[in-house]
Amino acid sequence: MASRIIPVDTFDLVVFGGTGDLAQRKILPALFKRFCAGQMPRGSRLIGAARTTMDAAAYRDFVRGALSEFGGEAALDRSAVDAFCEKLTYVAIDARGDQGWDTLSGMMVPDRVCAFYYSVGPGLFSDLSQRLHRHGLVHANTRIVVEKPFGHDLDSARALNRELSQHFEESQIYRIDHYLGKETVQNLMVVRFGNMLFEPLWNAQYIDHVQITVAETVGVRGRGEYYENAGAMRDMMQNHLMQLLCLTAMEPPAMFEPDAVRDEKLKVIRALDVVQPHHIVRGQYTAADGHSSYREDVDNPRSKTESFIALKCHLNNWRWAGTPFYLRTGKRLKERDSEITVVFKDTPHSIFGPEAGRHRNELTIQLQPDEGITLGVTIKEPGPGGMRLIDVPLDMSFAEALGPDADSPDAYERLIMDVIRGNQTLFMRNDEVEAAWAWTDPIIRGWEARGDAPKPYDSFSAGPDDAAMLMRRDGREWRGMKH
Numbered sequence: 001m002a003s004r005i006i007p008v009d010t011f012d013l014v015v016f017g018g019t020g021d022l023a024q025r026k027i028l029p030a031l032f033k034r035f036c037a038g039q040m041p042r043g044s045r046l047i048g049a050a051r052t053t054m055d056a057a058a059y060r061d062f063v064r065g066a067l068s069e070f071g072g073e074a075a076l077d078r079s080a081v082d083a084f085c086e087k088l089t090y091v092a093i094d095a096r097g098d099q100g101w102d103t104l105s106g107m108m109v110p111d112r113v114c115a116f117y118y119s120v121g122p123g124l125f126s127d128l129s130q131r132l133h134r135h136g137l138v139h140a141n142t143r144i145v146v147e148k149p150f151g152h153d154l155d156s157a158r159a160l161n162r163e164l165s166q167h168f169e170e171s172q173i174y175r176i177d178h179y180l181g182k183e184t185v186q187n188l189m190v191v192r193f194g195n196m197l198f199e200p201l202w203n204a205q206y207i208d209h210v211q212i213t214v215a216e217t218v219g220v221r222g223r224g225e226y227y228e229n230a231g232a233m234r235d236m237m238q239n240h241l242m243q244l245l246c247l248t249a250m251e252p253p254a255m256f257e258p259d260a261v262r263d264e265k266l267k268v269i270r271a272l273d274v275v276q277p278h279h280i281v282r283g284q285y286t287a288a289d290g291h292s293s294y295r296e297d298v299d300n301p302r303s304k305t306e307s308f309i310a311l312k313c314h315l316n317n318w319r320w321a322g323t324p325f326y327l328r329t330g331k332r333l334k335e336r337d338s339e340i341t342v343v344f345k346d347t348p349h350s351i352f353g354p355e356a357g358r359h360r361n362e363l364t365i366q367l368q369p370d371e372g373i374t375l376g377v378t379i380k381e382p383g384p385g386g387m388r389l390i391d392v393p394l395d396m397s398f399a400e401a402l403g404p405d406a407d408s409p410d411a412y413e414r415l416i417m418d419v420i421r422g423n424q425t426l427f428m429r430n431d432e433v434e435a436a437w438a439w440t441d442p443i444i445r446g447w448e449a450r451g452d453a454p455k456p457y458d459s460f461s462a463g464p465d466d467a468a469m470l471m472r473r474d475g476r477e478w479r480g481m482k483h
Contacts, residue, residue, distance in 0.1 A: 008420045009113050010043045014104070016095065016128055017119035018048025018059070022147070024066040026178075027119060029075075030412035032067055035084045036074050037409075039417060048090045049104065059090035095124045095131070105135040115174075115419050117145040126163045133167040143419050145174045148239055149230065150428070153444075154437035161430045174419050175428040179240045180247075181411030184371040186426070188247050188340065189256075191365070191373065198363070199252070201344070204323040208360070209474075211341040212244050214329040214367075215481050217460065219285065220307060224298035232282075232309040236329040238440045242269065243428070245313070245327065248340055249320060258424040262432055269435040273314040275443055281466045282452065283308035285332040288459035294332070306454040307331040310467040311443075312474075324474070328467060332459045334481055338367035341479045352389060359389055362479065 013031070015023050034040055048059050063085055067075040075081055091107070093100030108114060116132060118125055125146060132138055146164070151157030164173055179185060192199055201207070214236060220227040227235060246265035253260035284307050287293040294307045308330030315325070344361040359378040366372045374393045381388040418426060455464035462468070462481050471478055 008039060008041065008417060010041045011113040011115065011420050012045045012047065012108065013115045013117065013416070013420070014047040014049055015117045015119055016049050016093070016124075017117075018090070019050040019052050019062060020119055022119045023048070025070050026410075026412045027117060027416070028063055028066050029071045030410055030416055032071055032081070032084050033074055033410065034413050034417060035087070036077075036080055040087065044087060046088050047104070047107065048088065049093045049100070051092065051094060053092045054090060056089045060085040060088050063088055095120065095127045101131055101135045105137060108137060111139060111141055113141045113143075113420060113422075114139075115143045115145060115416075117416075118147060122149060122151075122160065125160065129164060129167040138167060138172075142168070143172050143174055143422070144168060145176055145416075145419055147176055149234065150175055150239070150433045151437060152229070152234065154434060154441050157433050157437045161434065165430070170430055171422075171424070173430070174415075174424060175433065176415055177239055177243055177426075177428060178411040178415065179367070180243055180426040181413075181415040182367055182371065183409075184365050184367050184373065185244065185247060187373065188365050191363075193252050202342075203319045204321050206344055207323050208343045208345045209323060209476060210248060210325045211339075211343070211479055212241055212248070212325065212327045213337060213339055213341075213478070213480060214241060214244075215333040215335055215337045216329075216331050217333060217336045219292065219297050219332045219459070220294065221292065221297040227307075228298040228300060228303060228305050231305040232307055232329055232331070233440060233444060237309055237311070237327065238436050239428075241327050241329055242436050244340055245325060248342070249315060249325070251319065256425065258427075259429075261425050262429045266429070266432050266435055267317075268315065269432065269439060271315045271317040271320075272439050273316050275311055275313060277446060277450065277452075279312035279470065280443065280447065281308075281310040281328075281464055281470050282306035282447065282454040283330060283457045283464035283467070284454040285330075285459045286456045291332070291459050293459075304453050308333070308454070308457060308463045308467070310463070310470055312470055326471060326476075326478075328463065328478070330463050334460050334462055336369055337481050339480055340365040340367070343476075343479075359391055364479070 015027055017023055031040070031046060048063075054062070064081055067081055071081075089107070091100050091104050093104060114137070116128070118128060120128070129144070132142075144164070151160050192202060243265070246268045249268045250264040251267065253264045284294045284303070284305070287296065294305075295301050295303050298305070308328070310326070310328035313325045313327060314320075342363040344363075346358065346360060360376075361378070362376040364374045364376070366374065376391050376393050378389050378391055381390045415426060418424075455466055457464045462478070468478065
C-alpha cells in the first residue's frame with residue numbers, strides 16, 4: 001500500500017557536518033529515500049558543508065559509500081544513486097572562520113526554501129547562526145534544523161534559545177527529536193483523538209497507570225565523553241521520554257496545527273509534580289560476558305553517572321489526578337524495546353468470582369523494534385469445565401496490517417520533509433524545551449546534593465532490582481522487559 005506523496009516546493013538543503021556520522025547514517029539515506037519516492041523536485045539541491053577539503057566529485061563518492069552501507073535495498077539501484085548524487089555538491093567551510101562562506105552565499109538562490117541542518121556539536125550552533133546572518137543567508141524562507149542536546153540545563157537552554165532568536169524567528173527553528181517522527185508515535189494521537197472508543201476512557205477514572213519504556217542493548221562506548229556529562233536523565237528522559245509522556249497525556253488540541261499541539265504538550269510539562277527521591281531509581285551497568293562496564297566505557301573508575309533511570313511521576317491536573325506514570329530508560333539492557341503501555345483499571349465488579357483471577361485491559365503502542373499497536377482483552381478460555389478467563393491480544397503490526405509494500409518512511413525522512421514544508425507540529429518549541437529543563441534540573445540537583453550513587457546492574461539484565469521494587473511497592477509490574 002503506497003502512501004500519497006505530498007509535493008513540496010523546490011528547495012536547497014545545506015548539511016553542516018555533511019561528512020559526519022549522523023549525515024552518513026541518517027540524513028543522507030533519508031534524503032535518498034525521499035528522492036526515490038519522487039519527493040525531491042527538479043532543481044532541488046543538497047549541499048554538504050564541512051571542514052574537510054574535497055571537491056563535489058569526491059563528496060559524491062563519499063555519499064555513494066554512505067548509501068552503500070546505510071541506504072538499504074534502495075541503494076542497490078545504482079542508477080537511482082547516480083541520479084541522486086547529481087543533486088549533490090559540496091563546500092569546504094569553517095564554522096568559526098571565514099573560509100567557504102562567500103562560496104556558499106554565492107550558491108544560494110534568493111527566496112528559495114532553504115534549510116540549514118546543524119549536524120554538528122551544539123558548541124557550533126552560535127557560530128553557524130552568526131555567519132548565516134552575516135553573509136545574508138537568512139530570509140523569510142530560511143529554516144534551521146537543530147539536533148539535541150538543546151542545552152545541558154535550564155540556563156544553557158535559555159542561552160541557546162536567546163542566541164538563536166537573535167538571528168531567526170521561532171517559526172524558522174526546528175528542534176528535531178527523531179522519536180516524534182516514528183509512525184507509531186503519530187498514530188498515538190490518531191488512536192486517541194480519531195477513535196471514539198478510547199478518548200472517553202483516557203483519564204484517571206478508567207486508567208490505572210501508564211508505563212513508558214525506552215530500552216537499549218548497546219552501551220555508551222564511542223560516546224563516553226558526551227554520555228559521562230549527560231547521563232540517561234539528560235540524554236533520554238528530558239527529551240525523548242518527556243515527549244512520549246506529553247503525547248500520551250495531553251488534552252485534545254483544537255486542531256492538528258503546530259502551535260495548538262505544542263500548547264497542549266507544554267501544559268503537560270508544567271503540570272508535572274516534583275518527583276520524590278524514593279520515586280527515582282538510577283543505575284549503572286557492570287561488565288558481563290566479555291562486555292565492558294560503564295566505567296570502563298567512559299574511562300572513569302569512580303563515575304556516578306547513570307546509564308539507567310526509572311521515575312514515578314504524577315500530573316497535577318483534572319484528567320490524570322491519582323494516575324501514576326512510570327518512565328524508564330537505560331543502556332546495555334536485555335532487550336531493545338520502546339513502548340508505551342496504558343493499563344486500564346479492573347472492572348468495578350467481577351461476576352465470575354475470585355477464582356477467575358485478575359484481568360486488565362492493556363493498550364500497548366510499540367515503537368521499536370517492530371512498530372504496532374496491541375490491545376489486550378479478556379475472553380473465556382475455550383473448552384468445558386467452567387468459566388476460565390484468559391487474556392489475548394488484538395494485535396496490529398503495521399507491517400502485517402498494511403502489507404509488505406507499505407510505504408513507512410523513516411523518522412528522519414518524515415521530519416526533514418516537514419522542515420521543507422514549514423510544518424513544525426513534530427518539533428519542540430523554545431518554551432517547551434525550557435519547561436522540560438525546569439522540571440529536570442531539580443531532580444538532578446537533588447541526587448547530586450544527596451550524594452546518591454547509581455545502583456549497579458548486570459549488563460543485558462532488566463536494570464537495577466530497585467526499578468522492579470518501584471512498581472511492586474504499588475502492587476504493579478513492569479510490562480515487557482521484566483526483572
